[in-house]
Amino acid sequence: xxxxxxxxxxxxxxxxxxxxxxxxxxxxxxxxxxxxxxxxxxxxxxxxxxxxxxxxxxxxxxxxxxxxxxxxxxxxxxxxxxxxxxxxxxxxxxxxxxxxxxxxxxxxxxxxxxxxxxxxxxxxxxxxxxxxxxxxxxxxxxxxxxxxxxxxxxxxxxxxxxxxxxxxxxx
Amino acid sequence: xxxxxxxxxxxxxxxxxxxxxxxxxxxxxxxxxxxxxxxxxxxxxxxxxxxxxxxxxxxxxxxxxxxxxxxxxxxxxxxxxxxxxxxxxxxxxxxxxxxxxxxxxxxxxxxxxxxxxxxxxxxxxxxxxxxxxxxxxxxxxxxxxxxxxxxxxxxxxxxxxxxxxxxxxxxxxxxxxxxxxxxxxx
Numbered sequence: 001x002x003x004x005x006x007x008x009x010x011x012x013x014x015x016x017x018x019x020x021x022x023x024x025x026x027x028x029x030x031x032x033x034x035x036x037x038x039x040x041x042x043x044x045x046x047x048x049x050x051x052x053x054x055x056x057x058x059x060x061x062x063x064x065x066x067x068x069x070x071x072x073x074x075x076x077x078x079x080x081x082x083x084x085x086x087x088x089x090x091x092x093x094x095x096x097x098x099x100x101x102x103x104x105x106x107x108x109x110x111x112x113x114x115x116x117x118x119x120x121x122x123x124x125x126x127x128x129x130x131x132x133x134x135x136x137x138x139x140x141x142x143x144x145x146x147x148x149x150x151x152x153x154x155x156x157x158x159x160x161x162x163x164x165x166x167x168x169x170x171x
Numbered sequence: 172x173x174x175x176x177x178x179x180x181x182x183x184x185x186x187x188x189x190x191x192x193x194x195x196x197x198x199x200x201x202x203x204x205x206x207x208x209x210x211x212x213x214x215x216x217x218x219x220x221x222x223x224x225x226x227x228x229x230x231x232x233x234x235x236x237x238x239x240x241x242x243x244x245x246x247x248x249x250x251x252x253x254x255x256x257x258x259x260x261x262x263x264x265x266x267x268x269x270x271x272x273x274x275x276x277x278x279x280x281x282x283x284x285x286x287x288x289x290x291x292x293x294x295x296x297x298x299x300x301x302x303x304x305x306x307x308x309x310x311x312x313x314x315x316x317x318x319x320x321x322x323x324x325x326x327x328x329x330x331x332x333x334x335x336x337x338x339x340x341x342x343x344x345x346x347x348x349x350x351x352x353x354x355x356x357x
Contacts, residue, residue: 008342040345043352047344050294051313057203059217064195067224068188074225 006030006037011044083158087151094147176240183231195224201241201315202248208310209252209303219255223248238324245315246325249307256303290348297347304328305340312337 006014006027013019014027031038060066182190199220206219226247234243298306307326311317319337323330 008345009338012338012341043345043348044341046290046348047294047341048313050291050298050344051309051341053291053295054204054314057200057207059199059203059220063199063217063220064192067195067221067228068192070221070225071191071228072188074229 005034006040008040011037011041015041015044015048083155087155090151091148177236180231180234180240183228191228194227198241198244199224201245204310204314205245205248205307206252208298208306208314209249210255211299215255219251223251226251239321241315242317242321242324245311245317245321246327249325252307253303293351294344294348297344301340301343305336305343308333308336309340 010019010027014024017024019027031041179190179194183194202220202223203216206216206223210216210219223244227244230247234240298309301309304326308322311322311325312319317325319330319333322333326333
């Protein structure tokens with residue numbers, strides 16, 4: 001009786017060593033008597049060897065350093081971006097306050113608030129008194145520019161004295 | 172996952188640069204295997220590897236410890252490579268290639284190129300010419316010793332498909348090898 005040749009899947013599973021021992025034994029027995037299947041196994045072995053070969057896949061020596069620098073740069077960049085956001089939010093608050101104090105009639109606004117809600121009215125009164133007290137103490141014209149300048153200067157100093165040196169000393 | 176790996180991740184999340192350095196050193200080979208086999212352009216390979224580690228660093232806080240860190244990182248590597256190939260409009264998987272054995276090696280004439288070399292070197296030309304998913308699967312299976320289930324998680328395809336693609340890839344390579352042997356004999 002002629003024994004059928006081994007299929008590709010059988011040979012691959014045999015070389016992967018994933019077959020049950022009984023199947024492995026019968027394949028081994030078949031290979032001893034079938035030159036064609038033996039050749040097929042040999043060529044598959046060449047393929048497996050090529051696939052198993054850990055060829056020149058290595059990265060450059062300073063790869064780790066490059067990655068660390070990149071992650072650090074991103075972290076510093078995110079921090080600078082965050083500081084810039086804080087600065088712009090502060091600048092926007094100052095500008096809005098200035099517009100409110102200069103152009104909005106707070107008495108009318110408070111009157112409207114009183115008609116709608118008690119809690120809101122209290123809040124408006126609090127804000128109004130805060131602005132009035134502040135307005136009594138300092139001259140508002142030009143103060144916003146000074147504050148903005150100080151803010152920018154602070155940001156610049158923080159960047160030069162804290163962030164840049166920290167970045168330079170990083171890995 | 173072992174406690175040592177958990178500890179390492181915790182240290183990285185706490186901002187320990189040395190821990191991240193150990194992480195890179197531990198897994199650079201795994202990432203290099205995947206990227207070098209999936210990205211043909213040698214000039215871009217190292218940049219893609221860097222991107223993989225940067226993405227891992229950025230997303231480490233979201234790691235749920237539900238899989239091995241190698242599986243998670245390999246998934247990032249594969250996705251980064253696929254995105255890279257998509258951006259450059261390179262074919263990800265051409266099913267016709269399976270039928271037509273449409274191997275396109277990076278060299279004009281790989282056989283002439285490797286005539287003086289061994290069969291192993293010649294076969295590597297053909298591994299590089301396999302469809303990208305096949306390359307990813309054979310790499311994860313043969314070089315990184317991963318099981319079908321792990322590869323299935325990484326590539327987000329069923330384990331049965333992983334096995335089928337692996338067997339087909341190896342069959343394609345073997346057929347090519349037989350063809351070459353016949354050419355040599357003639």
